[in-house]
Amino acid sequence: MKLKTFLAAYMLFLSILFVSIGIVSAHMTSSTTYMLQEKASREFQTISTSLARDIAAVFSRFPGGYEYQMAANNIFSGYIHYYRQHNIVLTLTSMPVVNREHGVITFRQEDSRHFISIIGALPVDFGEYQLSYTLDITGNITDMQEIQRYLWVTSIVVSVIAAGFLYAILHRIFKPLVIVAKAAGEIADGQYGNRITVKGNNELAAVAIAFNRMSQQIESQISLLEDEAERKQHFVDSFAHEIRTPLTSIYGYAEYLHKASLTEGELVESAGYIMSEADHMKKVANSLLELATLRNYEPEISPIFIPELFIEIKQGLEKPLNERKAELRTQALAPYIEGQRDLIKSLLLNLCNNAIKACEPGEGVVRLSATVEGQSIIIAVDDNGCGIHSDQIPKLTEPFFRVDKARTREQGGVGLGLALCKQIADVHNAKMTIDSIPGIGTMVRVKFTKP
Numbered sequence: 001m002k003l004k005t006f007l008a009a010y011m012l013f014l015s016i017l018f019v020s021i022g023i024v025s026a027h028m029t030s031s032t033t034y035m036l037q038e039k040a041s042r043e044f045q046t047i048s049t050s051l052a053r054d055i056a057a058v059f060s061r062f063p064g065g066y067e068y069q070m071a072a073n074n075i076f077s078g079y080i081h082y083y084r085q086h087n088i089v090l091t092l093t094s095m096p097v098v099n100r101e102h103g104v105i106t107f108r109q110e111d112s113r114h115f116i117s118i119i120g121a122l123p124v125d126f127g128e129y130q131l132s133y134t135l136d137i138t139g140n141i142t143d144m145q146e147i148q149r150y151l152w153v154t155s156i157v158v159s160v161i162a163a164g165f166l167y168a169i170l171h172r173i174f175k176p177l178v179i180v181a182k183a184a185g186e187i188a189d190g191q192y193g194n195r196i197t198v199k200g201n202n203e204l205a206a207v208a209i210a211f212n213r214m215s216q217q218i219e220s221q222i223s224l225l226e227d228e229a230e231r232k233q234h235f236v237d238s239f240a241h242e243i244r245t246p247l248t249s250i251y252g253y254a255e256y257l258h259k260a261s262l263t264e265g266e267l268v269e270s271a272g273y274i275m276s277e278a279d280h281m282k283k284v285a286n287s288l289l290e291l292a293t294l295r296n297y298e299p300e301i302s303p304i305f306i307p308e309l310f311i312e313i314k315q316g317l318e319k320p321l322n323e324r325k326a327e328l329r330t331q332a333l334a335p336y337i338e339g340q341r342d343l344i345k346s347l348l349l350n351l352c353n354n355a356i357k358a359c360e361p362g363e364g365v366v367r368l369s370a371t372v373e374g375q376s377i378i379i380a381v382d383d384n385g386c387g388i389h390s391d392q393i394p395k396l397t398e399p400f401f402r403v404d405k406a407r408t409r410e411q412g413g414v415g416l417g418l419a420l421c422k423q424i425a426d427v428h429n430a431k432m433t434i435d436s437i438p439g440i441g442t443m444v445r446v447k448f449t450k451p
Contacts, residue, residue, distance in 0.1 A: 006170050013166070014159055021155045025148045032144045036116060036137050037105060044118045044133045047090065051079055051131065052122040087139075091132035092122075113138045180211055187215060246277035253277075294423040299340035306370045306379075307332040309341070313348050313368065320356050326364030328352065334370040334377045337448055339428050347424040350417040351381040351444050358385030358442060375450045382443035388436040396434055397422040421446075 054075045062068035080090050106117045118133040179196055186194045195215060196208040253270045256262075262270065310330040321328055337344065348368065355366040366383045388396070399419045425432040425446050436442035 005174075006167055009170070010163055010166055013162060017155055017159060021151050024151065028144060028148065032140060033107075036135070036140055040116045040118055040133065040135045041105065043088070043135070044120065044131070047079065047083065047088075047133065048120065048122050048131050051076065051092070052129075055122070055129070087136035089132075089134040089136075091134075093130045093132070114141045177207075180207065183211065183215070187218060193219060246281050249277045250274050290420055294343075294420070294427055297427050299343055299427050301338050301340065303336045304339055304341050304344060306334055306337055309337075309345060309348070310368060310370075312345065313352060316345075316349055317352055317356065320353060324356050324359060324364055325362040326356050326359050326366060328356075329365065329367045331367070331369040334372045337370070337377050337379070338450075339448070343424045343427070347421050347446065348379065348381070350421050354417060355381050355383035355385065355442065355444075358383055358387075360385070373447075377448045377450065378445055379448070380443055380445045382441060384441040387438035387440050387442055388434075389438055390436075393434050393436060397432075 055072050058071040058075060059068060062071055076090070076092050083090055104119045108115050108117060114137050116135045116137055120131060120133075122129040122131055183194050183196050195212050253274050257267065257270050260266075310332055314328055314330060317328060320326075352366055352368060356364060358364075359366070364383065364385065366381065368379075368381055370377060370379050372378075397418045399416055421444075422432050429449065431447045433445050433447070434442065435445075
């Protein structure tokens with residue numbers, strides 16, 4: 001690319017340079033020719049007028065005959081001798097001339113010498129004399145040719161120097177592009193952290209800045225894709241593990257029923273285990289289906305009366321509250337919220353259930369509140385449970401993630417509750433945050449922006 005640009009620019013430069021020199025040379029030749037022609041014409045007129053006047057004076061003294069002829073020849077010989085010193089050759093003849101008004105001007109070349117010749121009549125009324133004027137312009141032509149040769153030599157030298165400067169300039173111009181191409185190749189090879197050093201404030205610097213911004217975006221997107229791939233792989237692994245455990249139990253108990261001779265009580269117990277594991281798999285399937293349904297879901301928005309919603313939540317949690325001997329306290333300082341009622345209710349039930357399970361039996365206090373903060377409504381669920389370490393909080397909304405796998409599995413959880421909660425919050429354009437201190441408790445806040 002750089003070589004092609006150099007050749008194209010250099011050929012254009014040479015074309016312009018040599019055409020310009022050619023035009024200057026042609027103009028110089030034309031100007032010199034015109035100047036010499038004008039000079040010769042003026043000199044011819046001056047010589048012919050002066051010679052005619054001198055011949056007329058002689059004719060007035062010697063009206064004719066031999067004396068007149070000798071005197072006229074002497075005068076013309078003086079003219080010849082004088083002008084020969086100025087590279088002018090004069091010849092006078094008595095032949096008739098057709099045009100007495102203007103001389104006939106010609107240019108001629110003999111060997112390496114150049115001449116201007118003018119032949120015309122003398123301005124006298126008493127005879128027909130023809131004056132031949134020849135001016136040697138070899139020196140003028142030689143000087144002009146020397147100047148033209150100097151111009152051509154200078155143009156060749158300038159073109160060579162210009163080639164070096166042009167190549168250096170193109171090298172400087174293309175250097176950032178080479179750097180960009182190199183960086184692009186490195187990014188194509190997977191080195192997404194490479195950046196270009198930006199210098200100056202010109203168009204190339206703008207290209208470098210845009211390239212760096214593109215690299216940053218590519219690196220960010222690649223990082224997101226890698227994280228997403230890792231999350232998907234984790235999801236697949238967790239799902240496989242989650243399904244394998246109940247399937248193993250179901251198969252084991254089924255095989256036990258098939259091969260062993262069991263009492264009625266043992267049959268009932270084994271069937272109960274199978275039903276329990278099947279129920280767990282059903283919960284996993286339902287939760288996954290709900291997660292899939294909520295992806296890109298547009299909720300049906302309507303006003304929800306918060307105090308009434310909190311009453312329904314408390315009624316729905318009566319059994320787990322009694323089992324854990326926990327207390328649920330509600331405080332509705334915001335009257336209404338906009339959202340899809342069944343989804344918001346599912347969100348709060350999941351959060352409150354998690355809070356109840358996190359508390360020690362007989363000591364749990366769960367608070368469900370709704371407050372107004374500026375243009376937002378905050379619904380919060382906090383507890384005095386065991387708390388969560390800060391490094392585990394970002395993973396809480398990942399499918400199948402459990403802080404205490406043994407205890408959650410024992411309580412019937414599938415590890416999808418908070419993932420569903422986050423999905424519900426997202427489809428309502430709400431932001432869910434989790435703050436927790438181990439041994440103190442956990443608070444989950446869902447921030448709804450007023451329409």
